[in-house]
Amino acid sequence: MKTERLYQKDVYLREALCEAAAVYRTPEEHAAAGIKFREGAMTVELDRTVFFPEGGGQPCDLGTIGGLRVLDVKEDKASGAVYHRVEAGELPEGPLLCVLDWQRRFDHMQMHCGEHIVSGLFRSVYGIENRGFHMGDDYMTIDMAPGEDSEVSEITDEIVRDIEMKANEAVWADLPVSTVYFDTREEANASPVRKKIKFDEDISVVFIGDREAPLDCCACCGTHVSGTGQIGLITILKGENYKGMLRLTMKAGRHAVKDALRDEQIMLRVCRRYSAEAPELEAKMDAAEAKNGLMRKELYDLKKDILASEAGKLLAAFASEPDRRFAVYEYPILSASDLQDLAHLVEKKAPGLAALVSGKSPDAVLVSSGDPACGQLVREYASMYKGKGGGNALQARAIFGSREDLALFLDLLEKHLRR
Numbered sequence: 001m002k003t004e005r006l007y008q009k010d011v012y013l014r015e016a017l018c019e020a021a022a023v024y025r026t027p028e029e030h031a032a033a034g035i036k037f038r039e040g041a042m043t044v045e046l047d048r049t050v051f052f053p054e055g056g057g058q059p060c061d062l063g064t065i066g067g068l069r070v071l072d073v074k075e076d077k078a079s080g081a082v083y084h085r086v087e088a089g090e091l092p093e094g095p096l097l098c099v100l101d102w103q104r105r106f107d108h109m110q111m112h113c114g115e116h117i118v119s120g121l122f123r124s125v126y127g128i129e130n131r132g133f134h135m136g137d138d139y140m141t142i143d144m145a146p147g148e149d150s151e152v153s154e155i156t157d158e159i160v161r162d163i164e165m166k167a168n169e170a171v172w173a174d175l176p177v178s179t180v181y182f183d184t185r186e187e188a189n190a191s192p193v194r195k196k197i198k199f200d201e202d203i204s205v206v207f208i209g210d211r212e213a214p215l216d217c218c219a220c221c222g223t224h225v226s227g228t229g230q231i232g233l234i235t236i237l238k239g240e241n242y243k244g245m246l247r248l249t250m251k252a253g254r255h256a257v258k259d260a261l262r263d264e265q266i267m268l269r270v271c272r273r274y275s276a277e278a279p280e281l282e283a284k285m286d287a288a289e290a291k292n293g294l295m296r297k298e299l300y301d302l303k304k305d306i307l308a309s310e311a312g313k314l315l316a317a318f319a320s321e322p323d324r325r326f327a328v329y330e331y332p333i334l335s336a337s338d339l340q341d342l343a344h345l346v347e348k349k350a351p352g353l354a355a356l357v358s359g360k361s362p363d364a365v366l367v368s369s370g371d372p373a374c375g376q377l378v379r380e381y382a383s384m385y386k387g388k389g390g391g392n393a394l395q396a397r398a399i400f401g402s403r404e405d406l407a408l409f410l411d412l413l414e415k416h417l418r419r
């Protein structure tokens, strides 16, 4: 049966006593009624409801029915019935008290109304059309593209910022918001609708502002605040190219204000860190970044010098003991990745096997002239001491969890090579 939608008469109604027209509990009962079954849930059909079912890009309302939590609300387009999926449980006898999660609903009312204002302004000021809409939990996206009669070919950031300011001016003007229900599309299309209406059932048209010259007028089944002042704030966060359109992410109402207050605190902290006022923050960050870049370059040059000098010492040590089969060299301040660079400078010139050990981590870089093959030694022996790593015949890295394991690994290599 068709469910009476109480929110259409009073969008501020937060609770109501409603009669259950039917309750579907088993998978069989759901199947017979053509409703999807979900484990641990049952479906309640009501004679009237305060819950907005999912539709028109707006998520459904949540709350409780007879004390049971509502999980989702959907409408059956053919019959007009509204199905409320609630957690499985016992419903009380008699009329059921239906209570909205009001904060969620009011968020949606603020958001949807904010979206109308933004879409209406894009259309009237620049001839830019809303081609798609999605409402998430705390944000919305709208896909915009210039219409055929538009004088703009591209939606610039300047345009977006202009609309954002005009949208907030519409909030301050506290324009009335009304929903009008029409019996035929001809009657509905006589209003200055933003998009011509192409359906004949349940036509509702939302007007923002004066009915004769509205800021926006559009067919919409969603829920909206009764005056634009209740939105508080509208922000347009970002624009991304999407299938040849511009996808804008926007916020309106509580979530926009919450973000703005949070961002203000972040901004204050970052400004303090850079000893800057907000307008000069980016310039100060750029300067700090440039300084860091110079320091990184200096460090790179210094390291290159150190590695060249260490390579010289290593080659001299190799030359002094051409018959040595294994030697360990310790480097307190060089990291394992520095030692890999060092290994590159001396590989192919090492007699036997050299292990370069980092003082920064329990890692070793093996280097040889290819015999013994370094990678193979790591693969065969490192895992015996919970180590891992790898490399090629000329050099390989072995990584351990502790210095003790690394020492055991090096001992083993020495014994192995003595044979």
Ligand SMILES: [Zn+2]
Pocket: 112, 113, 116, 206, 220, 221, 222, 223, 224
């Ligand atoms: Zn709407």
